[in-house]
Amino acid sequence: MSKKSNTSKRYTAEFKRDAVGLVRSSGRTVTEVARELGVSSEGLRGWVKQAAIDRGEGPAGVLTTAEREELVRLRRKVREQEQTIEVLGKATAFVRPERKGAAGVGR
Structure with a gap:
C-alpha cells in the first residue's frame, strides 16, 4: 500500500509553460499529457486555463x-x-x- 504525500510539488514557470505548450501543440488531451509528464491532470488543466487568461482569452474580470x-x-x-x-x-x-x-x- 502506498501513501500519498501531503506536500505539494513546485514546478518552475518554464516547466509549466512547456507543459501548456505541449497540450496546445500536440492535439492530445490534458489528461494524456499530464500522465506523460507525471503531473496532476487538474494541475495541468489549471495551468492551461491560466495561460489562456494571460493571453487575453479568459472571461472578463479574471486576473x-x-x-x-x-x-x-x-x-x-x-x-x-x-x-x-x-x-x-x-x-x-x-x-x-x-x-x-x-x-x-x-x-
Missing part, C-alpha cells in the same frame, strides 16, 4: 498572472505600512504621554 503577482505585492506592502503606522503610534504615545488633569494648565 492575469502579472496582476495576481502585483496584487500580492501590494497587499504585502499595505500590511507592512499598517505595521509601521502602528509602531509609530505606540512610539508617539511613549514619547509624548497624555498628561491627565493638566490639560490647559499654564497655557
